[in-house]
Structures are given as structure tokens and as C-alpha cells.
Amino acid sequence: MEITKLEPKIRRGLVVVLTGNGKGKTTSSMGMVLRAVGHGMKVCVIQFMKGDLYSGEWDGVKLLGSQVDFTSTGKGFCGIQGNPYPHSEHRKNAQDAIELVHRKINSGSFDLLILDEINNALQLKLVDLEQVLGILDKRPEQLHLVLTGRDAHPEVIDRADTVSEVNEIKHAYRKDIEPQPGIDY
Amino acid sequence: MEITKLEPKIRRGLVVVLTGNGKGKTTSSMGMVLRAVGHGMKVCVIQFMKGDLYSGEWDGVKLLGSQVDFTSTGKGFCGIQGNPYPHSEHRKNAQDAIELVHRKINSGSFDLLILDEINNALQLKLVDLEQVLGILDKRPEQLHLVLTGRDAHPEVIDRADTVSEVNEIKHAYRKDIEPQPGIDY
Numbered sequence: 001m002e003i004t005k006l007e008p009k010i011r012r013g014l015v016v017v018l019t020g021n022g023k024g025k026t027t028s029s030m031g032m033v034l035r036a037v038g039h040g041m042k043v044c045v046i047q048f049m050k051g052d053l054y055s056g057e058w059d060g061v062k063l064l065g066s067q068v069d070f071t072s073t074g075k076g077f078c079g080i081q082g083n084p085y086p087h088s089e090h091r092k093n094a095q096d097a098i099e100l101v102h103r104k105i106n107s108g109s110f111d112l113l114i115l116d117e118i119n120n121a122l123q124l125k126l127v128d129l130e131q132v133l134g135i136l137d138k139r140p141e142q143l144h145l146v147l148t149g150r151d152a153h154p155e156v157i158d159r160a161d162t163v164s165e166v167n168e169i170k171h172a173y174r175k176d177i178e179p180q181p182g183i184d185y
Numbered sequence: 186m187e188i189t190k191l192e193p194k195i196r197r198g199l200v201v202v203l204t205g206n207g208k209g210k211t212t213s214s215m216g217m218v219l220r221a222v223g224h225g226m227k228v229c230v231i232q233f234m235k236g237d238l239y240s241g242e243w244d245g246v247k248l249l250g251s252q253v254d255f256t257s258t259g260k261g262f263c264g265i266q267g268n269p270y271p272h273s274e275h276r277k278n279a280q281d282a283i284e285l286v287h288r289k290i291n292s293g294s295f296d297l298l299i300l301d302e303i304n305n306a307l308q309l310k311l312v313d314l315e316q317v318l319g320i321l322d323k324r325p326e327q328l329h330l331v332l333t334g335r336d337a338h339p340e341v342i343d344r345a346d347t348v349s350e351v352n353e354i355k356h357a358y359r360k361d362i363e364p365q366p367g368i369d370y
Binding site for chain 2: 001002003004005006007008009010011012013014016017018019020022023024025026027028029030031032033034035036037038039041051052053054055056057058059060061062063064065075111112144146157160161162163164165166167168169170171172175177178179180181182183185
């Protein structure tokens with residue numbers, strides 16, 4: 001059996017949005033990291049509101065070497081129970097992350113840019129709609145952009161090429177099963 | 186800011202099902218590979234009906250080294266236009282893959298086992314419900330099991346801990362954009 005290796009006639013950067021309330025948005029973006037490096041592509045990941053909680057992908061991407069530039073920013077989910085930081089501090093972190101996004105785009109070094117949880121950051125007013133649309137509109141034509149997080153803004157969805165909504169049918173935590181390493185974080 | 190590293194009081198293997206018609210099921214399972222290796226876990230991936238079409242993760246996982254055991258089986262999607270192989274041949278391939286699953290489980294070497302597209306294989310009668318339920322029921326308590334593919338069987342969903350349905354809101358191919366490496370394969 002012959003193995004087919006696709007090669008598009010026209011290469012173009014896609015905008016992919018992963019939204020919804022189910023498990024598999026950040027996880028899916030990490031799968032695209034693994035897929036892209038397999039093609040020899042350079043990937044930049046910037047996570048919003050996630051700098052305070054270790055997740056396995058922090059070390060997983062290190063094994064992929066210099067093809068992946070990974071930054072986890074922020075101080076956890078703004079507004080959830082137990083998070084001690086005021087909105088202003090979360091916004092400051094997210095605004096710094098937006099600056100970082102522009103620096104990474106301007107570097108011209110990447111084929112795929114993942115903005116993890118940016119949909120939530122927008123919903124929580126840590127970043128502004130104009131800032132997110134600005135990133136979408138100014139990105140180089142060949143740069144793939146992936147935006148994850150619940151409550152994706154309709155104007156972001158409108159500009160995207162591929163949008164998936166990940167819906168929770170059931171989740172282990174509802175049976176009081178604690179988050180498990182490798183699966184949940 | 187301190188970084189929290191969760192550690193569950195009780196570790197237990199989860200059954201995760203990723204189903205639905207949207208992009209992000211296989212991709213999400215590949216994200217769990219990256220996450221799990223970050224925790225030092227050993228991962229086995231067995232893909233059904235996918236041995237004929239190169240995808241970036243084939244090479245991506247190689248960068249993760251010996252923590253990942255990856256096998257892509259089969260001769261493409263059974264029954265789709267252009268696939269020249271009869272059902273009997275697809276079934277033979279899938280049955281061989283089921284045997285491989287049992288060998289991998291019995292080896293006791295893995296913390297996470299991903300059965301990619303097994304839901305479709307079941308729907309297409311390449312494997313039997315009893316075979317899939319047998320895997321779920323006999324697996325070691327600590328082994329995480331991830332089953333992907335459209336049309337997950339209700340009895341599989343019933344036995345799972347976490348189930349996400351990935352729904353297509355839009356997809357680039359509907360705008361006649363060809364599949365792009367790093368994103369779609």
C-alpha cells in the first residue's frame with residue numbers, strides 16, 4: 001500500500017477557533033503543535049491566564065526542541081473562586097501578553113501561532129475586541145492562527161476559517177474524580 | 186507568584202471519548218500525548234483506518250522519543266469515495282489492530298492508550314461492540330484510555346468518565362480551501 005502525502009496547491013494560513021464548554025480545546029491546540037513540528041514547522045504558543053498552574057505540556061513541548069516557543073502568561077483564571085488577584089492585575093498580564101503576540105508575529109519566525117484561552121480573556125475584558133481583531137487582520141497570510149477558549153466572540157468566529165465547538169457530554173469531575181495528570185493537566 | 190502543581194490524592198485511569206463531526210478529536214488526543222509525556226508517562230497510540238495517509242504527528246511523536254509507541258494501521262477510511270479496498274480487508278486490518286491493542290495492554294508498559302478513530306471503526310462494523318467494551322472492561326485500573334472518532338456508541342459513552350462532542354461550526358474545506366499541513370494533517 002502506498003502512503004499518500006498531501007501537498008496543497010495553495011498554501012495559506014488558516015484561522016482556527018476552538019470554543020465550547022467541553023474538554024479538548026487547549027488539548028487540541030497542543031495536538032496541532034505536535035502535528036506542525038512533524039512537518040518541520042515553527043510554532044509559537046502563548047497561553048493567557050495560565051501561568052500559575054503547571055500542566056504537562058510545559059515539559060512536553062521541551063522535548064520538541066527549538067521548533068516550539070512556549071510562554072504561559074497570567075496568574076490563573078480571572079474571577080474564579082480562590083483566585084486572589086484583582087481584575088486590573090489580570091488585565092495588565094493579558095495586555096503584556098498581547099504585546100508579546102505582536103513581537104512574535106513581527107519576528108516572522110513562526111508558521112503557527114496558538115493563542116490559548118484568548119477567547120476567555122476577551123470575554124473577561126482582559127483584552128479588547130479591537131486587539132484580537134487587529135491580530136487577525138494584520139497577521140501574515142501564511143501564518144496559521146489558533147484561538148482557544150470558551151465564549152469565542154461572534155466577530156472572531158466570523159473571521160475564522162475553521163471553528164469547532166467542543167461540548168461537554170460528561171466530565172469526570174462531576175463524579176468527584178480529581179483532575180488526573182496527563183489527561184486533565 | 187507560586188506555581189501550583191496539582192497531585193490527585195487518588196490516581197485512577199480515565200476513559201475519555203472524543204466524538205462529533207468537528208475538527209479536534211484526533212488532534213486533541215495528540216495533545217494528550219504531549220501532556221502525558223511532560224509528566225513522564227508512557228503513551229501508546231493505535232490509529233485505525235489511517236495507515237495510508239501521512240499526517241504530521243507521525244513525525245512529531247518521533248521527537249518525543251521512547252515514551253511514545255505509535256502505530257498507524259489500516260488502509261484509509263472504509264467506504265469513502267476513492268478508497269479501493271473492500272470491507273473485508275478493512276475489517277481484517279481493524280481486527281489485527283484490536284489484537285495489537287491487547288498485546289499493548291498486556292505488556293503493562295503504558296499509562297495512556299489512545300485508540301484513534303475506533304468509534305468509526307465500530308460504527309462501520311470493522312470491530313464489534315463486544316470487542317470495544319471488552320477493552321474498556323479489562324483495562325488495568327490505572328490505564329487512561331482515549332477513544333476518538335465520530336458516532337461514538339452509546340454504550341461506550343455510558344462507560345466513559347469524560348466525553349466531549351466536537352461540533353463543526355464551520356470548516357475551511359467548505360470554502361474549497363485544501364487541507365493544510367500542520368493544521369489539517
